[in-house]
Amino acid sequence: xxxxxxxxxxxxxxxxxxxxxxxxxxxxxxxxxxxxxxxxxxxxxxxxxxxxxxxxxxxxxxxxxxxxxxxxxxxxxxxxxxxxxxxxxxxxxxxxxxxxxxxxxxxxxxxxxxxxxxxxxxxxxxxxxxxxxxxxxxxxxxxxxxxxxxxxxxxxxxxxxxxxxxxxxxxxxxxxxxxxxxxxxxxxxxxxxxxxxxxxxxxxxxxxxxxxxxxxxxxxxxxxxxxxxxxxxxxxxxxxxxxxxxxxxxxxxxxxxxxxxxxxxxxxxxxxxxxxxxxxxxxxxxxxxxxxxxxxxxxxxxxxxxxxxxxxxxxxxxx
Amino acid sequence: xxxxxxxxxxxxxxxxxxxxxxxxxxxxxxxxxxxxxxxxxxxxxxxxxxxxxxxxxxxxxxxxxxxxxxxxxxxxxxxxxxxxxxxxxxxxxxxxxxxxxxxxxxxxxxxxxxxxxxxxxxxxxxxxxxxxxxxxxxxxxxxxxxxxxxxxxxxxxxxxxxxxxxxxxxxxxxxxxxxxxxxxxxxxxxxxxxxxxxxxxxxxxxxxxxxxxxxxxxxxxxxxxxxxxxxxxxxxxxxxxxxxxxxxxxxxxxxxxxxxxxxxxxxxxxxxxxxxxxxxxxxxxxxxxxxxxxxxxxxxxxxxxxxxxxxxxxxxxxxxxxxxxxxxxxxxxxxxxxxxxxxxxxxxxxxxxxxxxxxxxxxxxxxxxxxxxxxxxxxxxxxxxxxxxxxxxxxxxxxxxxxxxxxxxxxxxxxxxxxxxxxxxxxxxxxxxxxxxxxxxxxxxxxxxxxxxxxxxxxxxxxxxxxxxxxxxxxxxxxxxxxxxxxxxxxxxxxxxxxxxxxxxxxxxxxxxxxxxxxxxxxxxxxxxxxxxxxxxxxxxxxxxxxxxxx
Numbered sequence: 001x002x003x004x005x006x007x008x009x010x011x012x013x014x015x016x017x018x019x020x021x022x023x024x025x026x027x028x029x030x031x032x033x034x035x036x037x038x039x040x041x042x043x044x045x046x047x048x049x050x051x052x053x054x055x056x057x058x059x060x061x062x063x064x065x066x067x068x069x070x071x072x073x074x075x076x077x078x079x080x081x082x083x084x085x086x087x088x089x090x091x092x093x094x095x096x097x098x099x100x101x102x103x104x105x106x107x108x109x110x111x112x113x114x115x116x117x118x119x120x121x122x123x124x125x126x127x128x129x130x131x132x133x134x135x136x137x138x139x140x141x142x143x144x145x146x147x148x149x150x151x152x153x154x155x156x157x158x159x160x161x162x163x164x165x166x167x168x169x170x171x172x173x174x175x176x177x178x179x180x181x182x183x184x185x186x187x188x189x190x191x192x193x194x195x196x197x198x199x200x201x202x203x204x205x206x207x208x209x210x211x212x213x214x215x216x217x218x219x220x221x222x223x224x225x226x227x228x229x230x231x232x233x234x235x236x237x238x239x240x241x242x243x244x245x246x247x248x249x250x251x252x253x254x255x256x257x258x259x260x261x262x263x264x265x266x267x268x269x270x271x272x273x274x275x276x277x278x279x280x281x282x283x284x285x286x287x288x289x290x291x292x293x294x295x296x297x298x299x300x301x302x303x304x305x306x307x308x309x310x311x312x313x314x315x316x317x318x319x
Numbered sequence: 320x321x322x323x324x325x326x327x328x329x330x331x332x333x334x335x336x337x338x339x340x341x342x343x344x345x346x347x348x349x350x351x352x353x354x355x356x357x358x359x360x361x362x363x364x365x366x367x368x369x370x371x372x373x374x375x376x377x378x379x380x381x382x383x384x385x386x387x388x389x390x391x392x393x394x395x396x397x398x399x400x401x402x403x404x405x406x407x408x409x410x411x412x413x414x415x416x417x418x419x420x421x422x423x424x425x426x427x428x429x430x431x432x433x434x435x436x437x438x439x440x441x442x443x444x445x446x447x448x449x450x451x452x453x454x455x456x457x458x459x460x461x462x463x464x465x466x467x468x469x470x471x472x473x474x475x476x477x478x479x480x481x482x483x484x485x486x487x488x489x490x491x492x493x494x495x496x497x498x499x500x501x502x503x504x505x506x507x508x509x510x511x512x513x514x515x516x517x518x519x520x521x522x523x524x525x526x527x528x529x530x531x532x533x534x535x536x537x538x539x540x541x542x543x544x545x546x547x548x549x550x551x552x553x554x555x556x557x558x559x560x561x562x563x564x565x566x567x568x569x570x571x572x573x574x575x576x577x578x579x580x581x582x583x584x585x586x587x588x589x590x591x592x593x594x595x596x597x598x599x600x601x602x603x604x605x606x607x608x609x610x611x612x613x614x615x616x617x618x619x620x621x622x623x624x625x626x627x628x629x630x631x632x633x634x635x636x637x638x639x640x641x642x643x644x645x646x647x648x649x650x651x652x653x654x655x656x657x658x659x660x661x662x663x664x665x666x667x668x669x670x671x672x673x674x675x676x677x678x679x680x681x682x683x684x685x686x687x688x689x690x691x692x693x694x695x696x697x698x699x700x701x702x703x704x705x706x707x708x709x710x711x712x713x714x715x716x717x718x719x720x721x722x723x724x725x726x727x728x729x730x731x732x733x734x735x736x737x738x739x740x741x742x743x744x745x746x747x748x749x750x751x752x753x754x755x756x757x758x759x760x761x762x763x764x765x766x767x768x769x770x771x772x773x774x775x776x777x778x779x780x781x782x783x784x785x786x787x788x789x790x791x792x793x794x795x796x797x798x799x800x801x802x803x804x805x806x807x808x809x810x811x812x813x814x815x816x817x818x819x820x821x822x823x824x825x826x827x828x829x830x831x832x833x834x835x836x837x838x839x840x841x842x843x844x845x846x847x848x849x850x851x852x853x854x855x856x857x858x859x860x861x862x863x864x865x866x867x868x869x870x
Contacts, residue, residue: 215432222386223420223447237437313437313482 004318008309016302023294024076028069031283041281042085072287081288086280091288095273099292101172102262102269105185106254109192113254114247117197121204121243125231128209137205140198152191152264159187170265188265192258196250203246207239214238241308248304255300256293328404330505330538331362331385337397338380338389338562354380354393355562364505365536369553369570371546371585373776374747377562378542382508385540386423387415403505420447424499428511430491434483440494441479448502459501466497469534470527489520493527500535507532509541513548517639517803518847525551525849526860544776546585547849550574551856558582574851584778586851591784591810595829598814601666602627603797604651604765609660611650620646622821623660628765631791633798635808635829637844638818644801647818648767651799652684665764682712685758689770691750695742701728701753702738708760727756730793731786748779752786759794767799772807784810805848809833817841 039055040047056062060071075082081091120140124133143151160168166186176184211217212235220234259271266272270289277285309315338355355377362368370378384395387407399406407418424447427433434443445459454462460479467475470493483491492512499507512528513521529552532539543549549556549570556573558565558581566579577583604627611621620643628634636644649655651662653673662669664683670676688694695704705724709715715723725735731752742750751771758766768787772780788811791798802808808815808829815832817825819840825832837845846859 215427215429216435218390219425219427219433220435220446221419222388222425224416224418224450225420225446226416234435234437238435314484317482317485 005309005315008315009306012302012305012309016298020295020298023298024073024291025069027287027290027294028065028072031287032065034283041283076288076291082284084277084282084285086277086282086285091285095270095288095292098268098270098273101267102255102258102271104181105188105192105258105262105267105269106251108182108185109189109196109254110251112189113193113196113250114200116193117200117247118204118243120197120201121208122231122236124201124205125208125212125235126228128205133205136201140201143194144198146194148191148195148260149264151194152188152261155187155191156264168265170267172268185267188258188261188267191261191264192254195261196253200243200246200250204239204243207242208235211235211238237311240311244307244311245304248300248307252297252300255296329361330364330403331360331540332401333358333360333381333384333398334401335359335398336381336384336395336400338377338384338393339396340389340391340393353562355384357398358559358562358564359398360557360567362506362538362540365538366555367532367539367541367553369549369556370540370542370559371544371549371556372559372565373544373778375561376559378559379510380562381559382510382540382542383425385506385508386419386425388419417451420504421451421453421502422504423506423508424502424504426492426495426499426507426509426512429515430495430512431483431488431515433495434491436483438482439479440481440483440486444479444494444498444501447498451502453502462503463497463501466500466531467494469531470494470497471523472497489516489524492516492524496524496528496531500531500537503535504537506538506540509539511543514543514545518805518849519639519843521548521849522847522856522859526856528552529856545849546574547851547855550851550853551849558585571853574853591781591788593788593811596629596632596813598627598632598828599629601629603630603665604628604799605663606647606651607661607663609647609650609657609662611646611655611657613655620821621650621657624818624821624823625660626816626823626826628797628799629813630764631795631797632813633791633800633811635800635802635812635815636818637802637805637808637815639803639844641820642818643821644803644818645769646821648686648769648799648801651767652686678712682708682761683764684767685761685763685765686767686769687751687754687758687771689773691747691754691771691774692742694754695750695757697742699741700738701740701742701745704742704753705756705760708757712761723760727760730759730790731756746779747775748782751775751783755783755786755790759790759796762794763796765797765799767801769801770803771800773802773804780807787811805845817844 039052039059039061043051043055053062060068063071072082079092081095083089084091084094120136124136127133146154156168159166167184168187170184170188172181172184208231212231217230217234220230225233255270258269259275261267262269262271263275270292274286274289277289335357336355336359337353337357339351339353341349341351343349358377358381360368360381370382372378380390380393383390384400385402387395387400387410389395395408400408402418403422407415410418434440441460441463444463445456448454448459448462449456463479464475467478472478472490472493478486478490478494486494496512509528513524516524525548531537532552539552541549541552546556553570555568556570557567558573558579560581566573566577566582568578573582574586577586606624606626609621609624610619612619624643624647626634626636636647638644646655650657653669653671653676656671661671664680669680673681702721702724705727706715706720709720709723721738724738728734728737733749733752733756737745737749737753742753745753754771771787772783775783784807787798790796798811800808800811812829814828815826816823817832817840825838825841832841833845843863846862849855
């Protein structure tokens with residue numbers, strides 16, 4: 001690895017950390033602006049001015065906001081996300097398992113969706129403007145246009161109710177084997193795949209078609225390469241940067257945007273956890289989940305940036 | 320030789336070739352146009368045929384038809400292309416794939432664009448050979464290295480490990496020639512292989528190509544618009560115009576005794592009589608010791624440059640790409656504020672930065688660019704484009720403005736009929752004329768012409784140069800003429816500045832600069848301009864005193 005790459009990558013990472021700090025400030029400020037505070041929420045209707053003041057004193061809420069922010073941030077950095085108000089449980093412990101569940105679902109959805117989307121994109125380019133291309137584009141666009149809850153319920157109707165191949169509710173618990181787990185998440189993973197497929201496939205198609213105009217593609221054709229070999233060897237490697245970008249955006253969506261799908265399938269992941277605690281106005285949990293989502297989003301975007309940098313031969317092999 | 324069988328007859332025999340394309344003009348129904356009208360040609364083994372003509376003559380289209388290839392929506396609709404004794408148009412897609420890269424190879428105009436930036440050069444050079452299974456990888460690579468050496472590339476053993484962007488343009492063009500030769504084809508199509516190069520680099524590439532053709536006994540179609548270049552490498556020359564054959568004959572006959580009027584016009588182009596004007600007493604614009612740099616002072620591109628331009632005269636700035644010619648224009652116009660030195664115009668020092676200059680100063684200095692089509696808003700009519708400076712600088716409106724636009728259109732010999740046309744409906748030469756009219760509309764004292772004829776065909780460029788000289792007589796405007804083409808310089812300059820690596824190495828009146836004794840660089844530049852004379856290339860290579868910068 002040569003120096004310009006190291007420098008660019010270091011810049012991206014530093015920028016990402018800065019961005020994450022800014023987001024943490026926003027999340028903290030946002031929850032402060034909301035009317036009422038934790039003390040009021042805990043005491044509810046039984047709140048008297050004295051009891052409120054006592055509880056605030058006890059929780060440290062009477063300190064200025066910036067001190068509480070740094071207190072919270074310090075906790076986050078040392079792995080202490082605070083305590084959930086509603087249950088009194090340690091947030092970090094409850095999140096750990098759910099985060100793992102969400103990542104598990106996202107991972108399997110991605111394993112299916114990404115290769116499928118890219119392959120479909122390549123096929124669409126190979127038979128561009130023919131019926132194969134139109135069929136692929138049409139089906140992919142239709143699946144994206146349906147709202148995810150609709151797709152989710154369709155899948156449940158066919159595969160769980162009518163045929164009973166997969167469970168309608170994706171319950172997972174400790175001690176399940178990998179096979180059992182996979183069967184449990186099959187339907188939500190399929191729903192997620194259908195949602196993200198079209199975006200990645202269309203972008204792959206567009207990025208490669210853009211490159212197909214280049215003089216070096218003509219050179220490859222004039223060497224006698226077959227259309228498929230031209231696309232695979234000469235067009236695809238030069239279209240990789242925009243493809244990686246859209247893949248990472250969709251990966252981020254698989255982690256951050258699963259809320260609806262998790263709720264439909266009652267899957268014990270982050271989305272479900274977030275929705276539960278929003279309804280309970282459990283501010284510390286919402287803060288923690290928001291920060292984790294932001295971190296995932298920013299990290300994946302940094303990875304996309306870095307991958308695009310590394311994919312550029314001009315940067316990998318400077319003059 | 321593909322299968323070793325002895326074949327009688329020519330290597331390539333194209334009979335009554337007809338090529339068509341469907342065009343989609345905006346707002347009209349699609350229609351079919353004929354690009355090539357029943358052209359026939361034959362090429363013997365080991366011979367070189369030059370295809371020459373202006374853009375749109377169909378020369379690339381004919382060249383690519385020898386591989387059964389049509390660019391974009393181009394279709395071969397009639398005739399036969401007989402290669403090695405069989406009609407390749409009847410072989411189907413599979414048959415074409417088998418011959419491309421094996422029997423016929425292609426060398427593109429811009430090797431920089433024709434190499435895949437994602438792969439190492441060696442992988443691309445041996446790709447066709449491996450694909451067609453004519454050699455093992457080790458053999459192919461050995462052959463490639465031998466070809467790199469023959470084409471006098473630096474570090475022939477290791478250059479294949481580099482990526483395209485790590486190699487200069489002239490070297491890439493030679494690597495591309497090696498790529499074409501590597502699969503030992505019977506025929507190579509060279510499509511303007513030296514047009515995008517500087518003259519001093521062109522001569523190296525040209526002589527490398529010529530040696531390689533001689534040593535490998537490959538046949539070639541050499542496509543170019545430059546008759547002097549094709550005269551150096553071809554056995555025969557075919558002149559084409561609008562997709563039709565004009566004249567076909569031996570090289571000597573075509574350049575010495577052309578039979579057709581059009582060929583004669585091609586041969587005698589560039590000869591404009593221009594009486595050199597003597598410098599006046601007071602220069603109109605003085606560039607004084609200007610130093611300029613990009614990247615916050617890191618890359619010095621102009622070093623202590625001083626030149627003068629006199630009223631109504633032309634200063635030509637000549638040099639290779641990267642010599643700082645265009646940067647000088649940017650420094651004068653304030654687009655790149657100089658780090659040191661100053662620009663004095665009409666006795667007062669101009670502000671360094673463009674943003675600090677009053678409107679009147681902006682009006683006095685106008686620019687014309689190389690690429691006329693990207694210098695105009697494609698969604699504005701010619702009338703709007705030329706009328707814009709009239710409104711902006713003089714506040715002209717309505718009928719007054721339209722009258723002036725019509726006058727300007729007359730001056731550029733185009734006439735009122737063009738007022739409502741869009742740039743896309745104009746030819747390359749007409750576009751450049753509109754750009755000239757737009758700059759004249761501001762009534763400037765100086766027009767900076769940045770390679771204004773480089774993208775044009777020789778005959779069209781000739782017309783533009785004559786127009787510029789006429790306009791100079793009428794409007795008394797001075798030109799700063801940036802070019803790499805010395806023939807252009809001879810036609811129009813009153814004084815010349817030769818630039819090399821950011822410095823002015825020779826400066827003075829035209830007669831003084833072009834009279835020996837020369838410094839080494841000016842000598843190289845002058846001796847690299849192709850002359851329409853058989854055997855010029857060998858003489859020029861022998862007589863050189865210094866290596867070109869691109870090598």
